[in-house]
Amino acid sequence: xxxxxxxxxxxxxxxxxxxxxxxxxxxxxxxxxxxIAIPRLSRGAAGAADSSLIGNLRVLRSAVDLYAxxxxxxxxxAATITAQxxxxxxxxxxxSATKDATHIYxxxxxxxxxxxxxxxxxxxxxxAATAAGVGWLYDATNGTVKAxxxxxxxxxxxxxxTMYSAY
Numbered sequence: 521x522x523x524x525x526x527x528x529x530x531x532x533x534x535x536x537x538x539x540x541x542x543x544x545x546x547x548x549x550x551x552x553x554x555x556i557a558i559p560r561l562s563r564g565a566a567g568a569a570d571s572s573l574i575g576n577l578r579v580l581r582s583a584v585d586l587y588a589x590x591x592x593x594x595x596x597x598a599a600t601i602t603a604q605x606x607x608x609x610x611x612x613x614x615x616s617a618t619k620d621a622t623h624i625y626x627x628x629x630x631x632x633x634x635x636x637x638x639x640x641x642x643x644x645x646x647x648a649a650t651a652a653g654v655g656w657l658y659d660a661t662n663g664t665v666k667a668x669x670x671x672x673x674x675x676x677x678x679x680x681x682t683m684y685s686a687y
Contacts, residue, residue, distance in 0.1 A: 570678045572636035573667060577687055580646075580656060580665045583628035588663055590625045595663040598648035605629045632656070637684050638669035638676040 583605050588595050591613060596604040600615065607615040608623035616623035634644040635655030643655030650657065650668050657668045669676040669684040676684050 567679070569637045573684060573687060576633040576636065577665060577667070579629070579633060581663075584658075584663045584665060586628055587626070595660050596658075598658055598660040601646055601658055601660070602632055606631060635667055635669075638667065640668050643668070 584595060584601075587604060587609075591609070591611065594613065597613065600613070603615040604613055605626070605628045607617055607627055608619045609615055609625045610622045611625075614623070632644045632646050632655075634642050640655050643653050645651070645654040646656040646658050646665070647654045648658055648660065654668050657666050658664070667684045667687060678684065
């Protein structure tokens, strides 16, 4: 009879579940896996912001370079860079919202991308000097664009310690 019960899938009187030690071992293993995985996942958001910054700088710098190549080596003006990159321009850099016979160049960007990191995160202005709403600093003499972040406390740097303003 005892063998008949085991064959039918029923447990015998001596059968038991998991012991407390087995359950503790499983919980410890899950805790170890969590301790390894959670810090890696939390670094993912910061890494994504760093990658976004690199991509946005690449787009802005490419737009400035394309503008300069179509305008005889002249970079956009510091005061007019947003309009010159997002609207149509003529040979002299004068802007127009619509394309016509003289305004044949551009637009190079649909919009200035927002700064994805730092205290000015979300700002999409571009100017020669830091100000409210300015996410990008632009030097019209050499066409360089960099992130408008601070190198003082709190330090705005990536996980490797590289300052965002040095990208």
